[in-house]
Amino acid sequence: MIHRSGTLDGVGGYAAAGRYSGGGFSAGASQWWVDRFSGSSAPYANVSYPILPYLCRALQWLFSPEGNASSLGFKGFKDKVVADVGTNDGRYVPVFMNLGAADVWGIDPLHETLQGAVNKGLLKPERALAKTLESSVADLAGKIDVATVFNSQLDRDFDVVAKSLWDVVVPGGQLVFTFAERIRRDRTLPALASHFEGSSVSLSGNSIDRPHEFLYVGTRKANPS
Ligand SMILES: C[S@@+](CC[C@H](N)C(=O)[O-])C[C@H]1O[C@@H](n2cnc3c(N)ncnc32)[C@H](O)[C@@H]1O
Numbered sequence: 001m002i003h004r005s006g007t008l009d010g011v012g013g014y015a016a017a018g019r020y021s022g023g024g025f026s027a028g029a030s031q032w033w034v035d036r037f038s039g040s041s042a043p044y045a046n047v048s049y050p051i052l053p054y055l056c057r058a059l060q061w062l063f064s065p066e067g068n069a070s071s072l073g074f075k076g077f078k079d080k081v082v083a084d085v086g087t088n089d090g091r092y093v094p095v096f097m098n099l100g101a102a103d104v105w106g107i108d109p110l111h112e113t114l115q116g117a118v119n120k121g122l123l124k125p126e127r128a129l130a131k132t133l134e135s136s137v138a139d140l141a142g143k144i145d146v147a148t149v150f151n152s153q154l155d156r157d158f159d160v161v162a163k164s165l166w167d168v169v170v171p172g173g174q175l176v177f178t179f180a181e182r183i184r185r186d187r188t189l190p191a192l193a194s195h196f197e198g199s200s201v202s203l204s205g206n207s208i209d210r211p212h213e214f215l216y217v218g219t220r221k222a223n224p225s
Contacts (some may be wrong), residue, residue: 052091059095059150059212062203063176072199072217075174077101080145083168085133090117092150105129105144133164140168149177151211153184158191166195169219169220180210185214192216195224 003175063069063077070076078100084093087106096104106123108114111130117123129136147165156159165175179185185200192198198218 003167004161043104051202055211056095058093059092060098062097062215063110066090068201068203069176069215069217072201072215072218073174074176074217077086077146081143083107083140083144083147085147085165086152087114087117087123089113090120090121090122092148093122096148101146103127107131107133107140133168134160137164137167142168142170145170145173147173147175149175152177152179152188154188156187158188159194162191162195163224165192166220166224171220171222173220175218175220176217177216177218179214179216180211182214185216192218195221195223197221 003098061067063074064074076099077096079102080100081103082096083105084090084096085107086094087108088110090106093104093106104123105127106114106117107129109130109132114123114128114130116126118125129139147169149165169175175192175198177185177188177192177200179188182202189200196218198216200214200216201212203215
């Protein structure tokens with residue numbers, strides 16, 4: 001059963017145990033980011049999104065040891081604990097698992113959509129956080145080897161998000177962003193640069209990668225600069 005208070009409830013009793021307490025939609029700038037993501041992600045909420053299998057295959061290659069990500073210093077998902085920020089319906093969780101991830105957390109304030117990922121068995125209930133990344137820091141701090149933000153549509157709050165990502169990723173851990181548009185990448189990377197050492201590449205040339213046109217891979221700095 002889903003409640004609109006920012007929690008997933010009745011999922012294996014975890015909510016009753018306080019697992020999903022708090023979080024949700026705080027007013028102000030963070031809410032704005034949620035609105036932007038949610039509004040523009042509407043076409044992707046459809047689980048029958050027809051090119052999804054091709055996207056999954058393209059991403060699986062991209063993050064394989066032979067793929068472009070490794071040329072940016074990505075060390076892979078094998079045996080890693082992953083936080084998929086903005087996981088939506090969990091569509092890319094199988095990609096991480098196929099590449100050997102040890103565990104995957106899904107973070108997304110879209111309650112019903114996230115519940116769908118749990119119902120389909122893509123996410124364990126105790127790994128589904130129905131709130132924003134910024135509200136999930138206490139749940140995730142020091143647990144995450146790799147954070148992914150796929151098809152990011154972040155337009156502001158860059159510093160808050162970069163700090164939240166830095167807080168949840170373990171020392172030496174990595175961050176992966178994909179962007180559909182150059183302007184989003186260019187607005188986001190300066191904030192990431194103060195918390196992560198990284199670089200980006202254009203993936204154009206493969207139309208299948210469209211929502212993942214630009215790839216960024218970063219490694220957590222010991223101290224933010
Ligand atoms: C453009 S969609 C991308 C979904 C998926 N990652 C993909 O590549 O298809 C962005 C997702 O981020 C979620 N989102 C928005 N703000 C967020 C936040 N502050 N923390 C975590 N997720 C957020 C939205 O609800 C939405 O599902």
